Amino acid sequence: MSQPQDKTELQKALASVKRAFYSAGFFSLFINLLMLVPALYMLQLYDRVLTSRSEDTLYMLTLIVVILFITMGLLEFIRSRILIRVGNKLDSYLNENLFSSMFKRSVNEPGHNSPQPIHDMNSVRQFMTGNGLFAFFDAPWLPIYIGILFLFHPWFGAFALFAVVVLFSLAWINEYSTKALLAEANTESMQSANYASSCLKNAEVVAAMGMEKNLRYKWFQKHLSFLQKQSDASDRASVLTNMSKNFRLMFQSLILGLGGWLAIQNEITPGMMIAGSIILGRALAPVDLMIGSWKGFGQARSAYGRLNELFTKYPTQQEPMALPDPEGQLFAENIMVVPPGAQAPAVRGVNFGLDKGDMVAIIGPSGAGKSSLARALLGVWPLMAGKVRLDGADIHAWDKDALGKHIGYLPQDIELFAGTISENIARFGELDPSAVVAAAKMAGVHEMILRLPQGYDTVLRGDAGLSGGQRQRIGLARALYGNPKVVILDEPNSNLDDQGEQALAEALQQLKAKGTTAVLISHRKQILKHVDKIILMADGQLRGFGPRDEVLKALQDGTLSLGNGK
Structure with a gap:
């Protein structure tokens, strides 16, 4: 601020x-x-x-x-x-x-x-x-x-x-x-x-x-x-x-x-x-x-x-100097996050680094600070201490309007805005029909949209008329629009049926093939088979970070624990 x-x-x-x-x-x-x-x-x-x-x-x-x-x-x-x-x-x-x-x-x-x-x-x-x-x-x-x-x-x-x-x-x-x-x-x-x-x-x-x-x-x-x-x-x-x-x-x-x-x-x-x-x-x-x-x-x-x-x-900030398009390297340097309106930190002392193309799952019990960490990585919430860096630059030093097209984000609570489905997927920017259809297909929602009365031109008034799974898949298409370099998905399969789960799995495979850095937050274990690394959070602290199989084995062996002080 x-x-x-x-x-x-x-x-x-x-x-x-x-x-x-x-x-x-x-x-x-x-x-x-x-x-x-x-x-x-x-x-x-x-x-x-x-x-x-x-x-x-x-x-x-x-x-x-x-x-x-x-x-x-x-x-x-x-x-x-x-x-x-x-x-x-x-x-x-x-x-x-x-x-x-x-x-x-x-x-x-x-x-x-x-x-x-x-x-x-x-x-x-x-x-x-x-x-x-x-x-x-x-x-x-x-x-x-x-x-x-x-x-x-x-x-x-x-x-x-x-x-x-x-x-x-x-x-x-x-x-x-x-x-x-x-x-x-x-x-x-x-x-x-x-x-x-x-x-x-x-x-x-x-x-x-x-x-x-x-x-x-x-x-x-x-x-x-x-x-x-x-x-x-x-x-x-x-x-x-x-x-x-x-x-x-x-x-x-x-x-x-x-x-x-x-x-x-x-x-x-x-x-x-x-x-x-x-x-x-x-x-x-x-x-x-x-x-x-x-x-x-x-x-x-x-x-x-x-x-x-x-x-x-909340004064108007001067536009920072334009930086080159990001590649997708993401670093957290001893960050501490206090949610707005809260007194105690939800995340503290977290350090890790992600290379371009890494697909990482953040796991841990409810209240572990997973969503707070995601918001900090996006630069949505200010940090009380530490830095989040994207390609070496402080995430808050980037021009949000310029950076936004390179970031994909699917929050837990999906909000769609008044307008057409195509406008929502295109983030209400300049409409590129081919990019809209490509994002919808990648999210596995293209066929569902075509079955709607006006297809992509169906006008939404908030979330009215759509199920939770439909909103989530359209939100996923919005997150994938424009081939972003960094994608953060918070509980992306919480409202999905088997067909939606399959579409999400295919979308994750395509992200991996494109070399997109992806961070997934989920309580469902089946999503872990798609990731390379795991960040284990508990009580707002980083309990473990490394290759997927090593972290899962350490959890199974008891080397890593979600308990306080272990």
């Missing part, structure tokens, strides 16, 4: 659109200046047109106002378009890195395979393209409006300052009273959704054993806790939002009363009285909008924090 960089990808993305934000702020300056047009128009009507009764003045003022309103509409349209494109640019900048970071987290933190970061990215983008962000652009121009009110009369300015302090206080109380609740509600919402997703993924087991009611109750408890916290936060926010709206309307009315009193005292004109009310309403609008959109701002802020944490923990 890389060390955190000075800036995360999210911060770099925001920095890349900084000029666009400046442009939006520049347009906001003129938009807010043009917001004074209604007040100034009203001022001129009362103080100039009505006193002079000049129709020409009225026509000219009205024409100017119409032109200015059209200009303001165009500027608001341009500002909105800028922010929409900023959101799209951020998404385009981050989508590949986001998927990569999500993928790394899923590998290193089993159980964290939720698509929540994608939802978080959508939340950030939607807030940036919504009306809520306009409040943050418009609020800095509030002093201009207050300054104009001070020019009208000092009492007008003082009253406006009082109104702004009251509304900002409500905004601060809104933030203080809802921040923690909204954060807890968002966390529990994600936990509830993840729990429901897990239950749905295992729907067959749930239905078969009558677990639905119990699981539904447990999910409902999580969901109810989320609803309660969200309701509490919404209740508090709605009270403050309504208070803010009512206070704003009240202040706009009261400033009319203040203006009326000042007009009676002949300290301002009637036009200033009306214009002052309009300007105060405009000055308070961003604050009111800010309070009204605080929930969306809080969600976007939480989403930003989670995304930033993800990118900090």
Whole structure:
């Protein structure tokens, strides 16, 4: 895992659109200046047109106002378009890195395979393209409006300052009273959704054993806790939002009363009285909008924090220098593997070397560390100590995308992806029909695929419609696609019938003929007749390694044992 960089990808993305934000702020300056047009128009009507009764003045003022309103509409349209494109640019900048970071987290933190970061990215983008962000652009121009009110009369300015302090206080109380609740509600919402997703993924087991009611109750408890916290936060926010709206309307009315009193005292004109009310309403609008959109701002802020944490923990790595295609030599140098989320090592102090074309079986009791060793050899799990080397190079120094085509892997739990069978076998890369058919034939699954309704073009939606043996054989074909140099098969015959076993045996013979380095993990003894060497694991340690017959003889003689300390 890389060390955190000075800036995360999210911060770099925001920095890349900084000029666009400046442009939006520049347009906001003129938009807010043009917001004074209604007040100034009203001022001129009362103080100039009505006193002079000049129709020409009225026509000219009205024409100017119409032109200015059209200009303001165009500027608001341009500002909105800028922010929409900023959101799209951020998404385009981050989508590949986001998927990569999500993928790394899923590998290193089993159980964290939720698509929540994608939802978080959508939340950030939607807030940036919504009306809520306009409040943050418009609020800095509030002093201009207050300054104009001070020019009208000092009492007008003082009253406006009082109104702004009251509304900002409500905004601060809104933030203080809802921040923690909204954060807890968002966390529990994600936990509830993840729990429901897990239950749905295992729907067959749930239905078969009558677990639905119990699981539904447990999910409902999580969901109810989320609803309660969200309701509490919404209740508090709605009270403050309504208070803010009512206070704003009240202040706009009261400033009319203040203006009326000042007009009676002949300290301002009637036009200033009306214009002052309009300007105060405009000055308070961003604050009111800010309070009204605080929930969306809080969600976007939480989403930003989670995304930033993800990118900090799993930053984008620079592509390493390309290495020559591997030959298949594989070495483990005193490696120690701690499974993600575990405390104790599953593999420790393991040393061995495999030459090109070696066919090796890893055997041992359950919990011996066989699958953990396989994941370490593939470079899927990080090492706490030691090195795994492929052709002398650290397995983690290889570019995964470039190395992937030379590696074949069949895990215990076969996952097929939404798409056609041919796409699954071809690993969703560029489709080579001849290579797909060759891999399927090598795995002994070609005839079975042809019997499906659309053959290789049969669309899979997950694993639906396929038996365990069929999934395993298609997974084997995927592992063999493209003639990889290293193949690691974890329990490749766990779901196979006699026909599948025969197909697997033939595939192993072909791998041996091609000089492919193969590592097999299996509890079935019949697979051992196909291997040259055996790695014996017990309690996470290497108990024996050597030619097949020597290791089996040592086990039979009692020279090697699976017991602790022997």
